[in-house]
Amino acid sequence: MCARLVLDRHSQPREKMEEVPLKAVPEFQDVQLRDEGIVILWKGGHRSIFPHRYLRLRCQCAHCVEEWTGRPMLDPDSVPPDIKALDYMEVGRYALQFLWSDGHYTGIYTLEQLRRWCTCLECQEKGGEAASSL
Numbered sequence: 001m002c003a004r005l006v007l008d009r010h011s012q013p014r015e016k017m018e019e020v021p022l023k024a025v026p027e028f029q030d031v032q033l034r035d036e037g038i039v040i041l042w043k044g045g046h047r048s049i050f051p052h053r054y055l056r057l058r059c060q061c062a063h064c065v066e067e068w069t070g071r072p073m074l075d076p077d078s079v080p081p082d083i084k085a086l087d088y089m090e091v092g093r094y095a096l097q098f099l100w101s102d103g104h105y106t107g108i109y110t111l112e113q114l115r116r117w118c119t120c121l122e123c124q125e126k127g128g129e130a131a132s133s134l
């Protein structure tokens with residue numbers, strides 16, 4: 001059987017991969033698109049619920065964030081309050097891509113970002129990024 005999983009990042013030289021243990025990339029067990037939000041069940045049992053609009057506003061794609069400066073270009077007022085993720089797909093083993101109800105789909109959310117943005121009380125108390133930027 002396959003001895004090891006190698007991340008599908010063609011730009012990374014092989015030697016680089018050796019330095020980054022695979023366990024540094026958070027792994028998920030399940031993703032559920034629910035009315036109340038996007039639920040991600042992580043390996044190890046942690047559960048994150050993201051309000052749909054919260055993740056839509058954090059889209060990092062070239063339409064929403066200026067590529068070179070990182071300047072936000074997405075006007076939050078242009079995102080409907082009832083925006084929803086209609087579908088999702090896995091990008092390699094390291095990210096998720098969502099199809100939003102406003103037709104937007106180009107954003108790639110790495111598992112590392114999603115894990116860091118967890119809005120649950122436990123993670124906020126640990127001083128996650130979500131806590132400081134809300």
Ligand SMILES: [Zn+2]
Binds near residue numbers: 062063107
């Ligand atoms: Zn975007």
Ligand SMILES: [Zn+2]
Binds near residue numbers: 046122124
């Ligand atoms: Zn959490």
